[in-house]
Amino acid sequence: MLTRLALRPDDDPDQRLSDREVVSLGSGMLMAGYxxxxxxxxxxVLLLLRHPELVKRLRAEPARTxxxxxxxxxxxxxxxxxGAPHLVTEDTVLGGCPVAAGRIVVPLTDTANRDPAVFTDPDAFDPDRADVGSHLAFGYGRHLCLGAELARAELQxxxxxxLRRFEVLELAVAEGELDWRRTMFINGVWQLPVRWTAAGAAAVPAAEGRPA
Incomplete structure (x- = not known):
């Protein structure tokens, strides 16, 4: 699709987008798709590095992934x-807090993923939890991510x-040294240095492994 945008026909007014529209659509696709x-x-990967016992389980039972x-x-x-800003159209109360008409409310869907009314011990990382299917990581309703199933497949x-390709995989720096993308729209780390040894290779002490 990006190629089609870049090669858009300039001689057909009905199909032509402005340069600004092409850049906006292209950057949106890059952010949403990558x-x-x-x-x-x-x-x-960072969660896997924190939980080596989970790594062993998933290697033995990939169906748990x-x-x-x-x-x-x-x-x-x-x-x-x-999430997406919402305009309050009439005076209301949200979570016990009065909100006047005309105010803008920004829902924090990630906070909903730690709701104790929905999840048992929500601040604990538990790959075996039974209530995980209620999370809102991909949004909900008309705000549901269009690429949710593709993203799930890519992550799995x-x-x-x-885990199949690397025998040794561990963080190469102290976790406190990781540089998080705090000022960006999308959260994450700028770099994730790891030491690794390929599966089937001669055993190499983790301290001597190669940084990736």
């Missing part, structure tokens, strides 16, 4: 700025491939 899943995968990915999506926060395939 920035989201790419950064979400980085946070999934979809449920583990759902919990990773619930537990991690991909959106740094909240990525996790399984990573």
């Amino acid at each position: 920035e989201t899943t790419g950064n979400s995968f980085g946070m999934c 979809p449920a583990a990915v759902e919990e990773m999506l619930r537990f991690s926060s991909l959106n740094n700025t909240g 395939i990525g996790v399984n491939a990573l």
Whole structure:
């Protein structure tokens, strides 16, 4: 689609987009199709590095990966700025807080993923939780992410491939040294340095592994 935009026919007014429209649509596709899943995968990998026992389980039972990915999506926060702004059309009360008509409300859907009324022990990372299917990592209703199923597939395939191909996988720096994308719309880490040894290769002490 990006190629079609770049090669759009300039001689057909009915099909021609302005340069500004092309750039806006292209950047939107890049953010929605790569920035989201790419950064979400980085946070999934970080959760794996925090939980080596989960790594062993998923290597032994890859069929558990979809449920583990759902919990990773619930537990991690991909959106740094909240959801779509909503205009309050009449005085109301939200969560016990009065909100006057004309005010703008920004829903924090990631906070909903830690709602104790929905999730048991919501601040705990639990790949075996039974209530994980209620998470709002992809939004809900008309705000549901159009690429939700593609993103799920990419994350599941990525996790399984990573665990299948690497015997040793561990964080190469102290977690406190990671640089988070706090000022960006999409949350994540700028870099995730790891030490690794390929599966089937000669055992290499983690301290001597190669940075990736």
